Amino acid sequence: xxxxxxxxxxxxxCLTGKVALVTGxxxxxxxxxxxxxxxxxxxxxxxxxxxxxxALVDLPAGVSARSYDITSEEAIATLVADVVSECGGVDIxxxxxxxNHNKPILETSAAEWDSVQSVNLRAAFITTRQVVPSxxxxxxGRIINITTIGSVNPVLIGNGAYSASRAGLNQFTRNxxxxxxxxAITANAILPGAIITETIPSSLKPRGPGADxxxxxxxxxxxxxxxxxxxxxxxPAGRYITGQLIAVDGGFLIx
Amino acid sequence: xxINTQAICDLFAVPGKVAIVTGAGSGIGEATAHLFSxxxxxxxxADLVLEDGQRVADAINADGGEAIAISxxxxxxxxVQAMVAKAxxxxxxIDILVNNAAxxxxxxxxxxxxxxxxxxxxxxxxxxxxxxxxxIKVMRDQGKERGGAIINISTIGTALPTIVxxxxxxxxxxxxxxxxxxxxxxxxxxxxxxxxxxxxxxxxGGAKKMQTDPSRNFVPKxxxxxxxxxxxxxxxxxxxxxxxxxxxxxxxSYMTGHIMAVDGGYLVG
Numbered sequence: 001x002x003x004x005x006x007x008x009x010x011x012x013x014c015l016t017g018k019v020a021l022v023t024g025x026x027x028x029x030x031x032x033x034x035x036x037x038x039x040x041x042x043x044x045x046x047x048x049x050x051x052x053x054x055a056l057v058d059l060p061a062g063v064s065a066r067s068y069d070i071t072s073e074e075a076i077a078t079l080v081a082d083v084v085s086e087c088g089g090v091d092i093x094x095x096x097x098x099x100n101h102n103k104p105i106l107e108t109s110a111a112e113w114d115s116v117q118s119v120n121l122r123a124a125f126i127t128t129r130q131v132v133p134s135x136x137x138x139x140x141g142r143i144i145n146i147t148t149i150g151s152v153n154p155v156l157i158g159n160g161a162y163s164a165s166r167a168g169l170n171q172f173t174r175n176x177x178x179x180x181x182x183x184a185i186t187a188n189a190i191l192p193g194a195i196i197t198e199t200i201p202s203s204l205k206p207r208g209p210g211a212d213x214x215x216x217x218x219x220x221x222x223x224x225x226x227x228x229x230x231x232x233x234x235x236p237a238g239r240y241i242t243g244q245l246i247a248v249d250g251g252f253l254i255x
Numbered sequence: 256x257x258i259n260t261q262a263i264c265d266l267f268a269v270p271g272k273v274a275i276v277t278g279a280g281s282g283i284g285e286a287t288a289h290l291f292s293x294x295x296x297x298x299x300x301a302d303l304v305l306e307d308g309q310r311v312a313d314a315i316n317a318d319g320g321e322a323i324a325i326s327x328x329x330x331x332x333x334x335v336q337a338m339v340a341k342a343x344x345x346x347x348x349i350d351i352l353v354n355n356a357a358x359x360x361x362x363x364x365x366x367x368x369x370x371x372x373x374x375x376x377x378x379x380x381x382x383x384x385x386x387x388x389x390x391i392k393v394m395r396d397q398g399k400e401r402g403g404a405i406i407n408i409s410t411i412g413t414a415l416p417t418i419v420x421x422x423x424x425x426x427x428x429x430x431x432x433x434x435x436x437x438x439x440x441x442x443x444x445x446x447x448x449x450x451x452x453x454x455x456x457x458x459x460g461g462a463k464k465m466q467t468d469p470s471r472n473f474v475p476k477x478x479x480x481x482x483x484x485x486x487x488x489x490x491x492x493x494x495x496x497x498x499x500x501x502x503x504x505x506x507x508s509y510m511t512g513h514i515m516a517v518d519g520g521y522l523v524g
Contacts, residue, residue: 001295002268003318004293004319005268005294005295006260006264009263009264009268009293009294009500010258010260010263013267014258014263016258039258039259039262040258040259040262041258054297060289111521147508174523175523177486177520177523178523181486181524182486186487186520195509217439217440217444217511217512218443218509221509225508226507226509227266228501228504228506228507229501229506229510231263231266231499232497232501232504233425236391237497238497238498239487239494240487240490240494240517240518240519241515241516241517242320242486242487242519243486243520244516244522245511245524246513246515247510247513248507249509249510250509250510250511251439251440251443251512253512254436254511254512
């Protein structure tokens with residue numbers, strides 16, 4: 001390895017001494033980003049449902065997992081309080097938790113609509129509200145929300161509730177960037193494209209522009225494709241980037 | 256918790272890559288050239304002013320890197336062709352192009368001559384096109400497996416107004432955004448990724464000179480001069496260079512056609 005890389009570049013992307021809380025952290029992009037943060041030196045807490053946390057095995061040093069009920073305000077408050085007390089605080093929050101029923105709009109019940117907004121938007125708000133005081137106390141922080149390119153342009157038919165929730169999270173991200181800039185807290189959203197994760201049900205029969213493989217100029221993606229931008233946004237190198245919605249989509253939005 | 260430097264290196268290093276950075280004799284381009292070299296690249300410093308470019312190349316070589324300086328007016332077709340040919344000949348190929356060279360003098364909207372308008376578009380828009388055309392020829396020639404990464408430097412002025420007397424500049428850079436997306440779509444099949452960075456306020460020599468040199472007869476005014484609009488203050492060139500390295504490196508392997516603001520929150524401020 002180039003010695004200059006080790007001494008001068010690596011520290012720019014390094015997370016030594018930082019604590020990262022990743023929701024939706026036991027699967028897909030959340031897990032991938034959490035492990036990348038740990039490799040960059042952070043202490044990482046992966047938060048997810050009971051079932052998903054139970055399925056996690058062989059976590060590397062510095063990474064722990066915690067289960068909670070993401071629909072409960074009290075459970076989120078307890079999660080954050082426990083992480084702050086055990087790890088000393090939180091410097092990086094990744095709101096990666098997501099649900100998607102993928103149902104036609106005319107067949108989506110109000111209860112299903114509410115459940116999607118609850119996980120994808122309301123929980124991100126509550127978690128952010130709980131975490132930011134710790135970031136303020138520690139002199140700064142990074143909020144990274146994982147949304148979707150479907151929040152900007154439709155991708156699949158049947159994603160009405162999901163895309164609306166993610167568009168809400170985009171704008172919440174931009175407002176966090178404004179509200180917390182004075183605290184040296186940045187807030188950005190990553191908009192993944194057709195990144196294939198284990199959480200996509202095999203029953204899903206994708207229909208719509210995104211179902212055409214040729215629209216994804218770089219082909220379908222893997223969860224680790226978001227690690228680079230997630231690390232840039234969390235690291236010293238990314239401290240001037242805030243309020244941005246950054247597509248990691250193999251060119252779908254321009255196809 | 257120990258750091259896995261190799262993991263960071265796998266994402267952000269560009270070992271053995273050949274990078275052309277235009278306008279690299281100062282400011283964002285100079286910071287990018289130095290950062291690329293530390294990340295393992297061989298760097299071609301293309302600048303209108305050879306002595307500025309040579310100073311940067313000398314500093315990189317003295318620091319253990321590999322760089323050459325080439326004098327180039329990017330608006331001049333034969334000069335661009337000669338620059339790209341020399342880069343390829345010297346280092347055996349081209350993997351990264353950063354179109355950073357820019358013409359920036361402000362001009363009053365009513366007093367602006369067509370020469371001012373044309374010169375601005377000749378350097379910023381035509382220059383970007385010419386450099387891309389010549390470099391993409393080489394990248395395609397090298398094959399899809401090797402591919403390439405191109406980063407165009409635009410401005411947040413293309414998204415929201417920042418400063419007055421800058422209509423021609425913003426127009427020329429909006430063209431750069433458009434070139435970025437069109438070429439990203441067209442050359443994805445060749446494994447070439449093309450993205451743009453929109454800087455906000457950056458503390459470069461050019462920006463400082465613009466604000467302090469009385470001979471330029473320019474008093475900056477406009478939204479960006481309002482207190483607090485740059486939420487995180489002015490950027491140092493290294494902050495732009497970091498984002499440019501990200502877009503040149505494997506860390507952004509699934510990104511193309513994206514216009515990324517690195518603006519300290521101006522667009523939400």
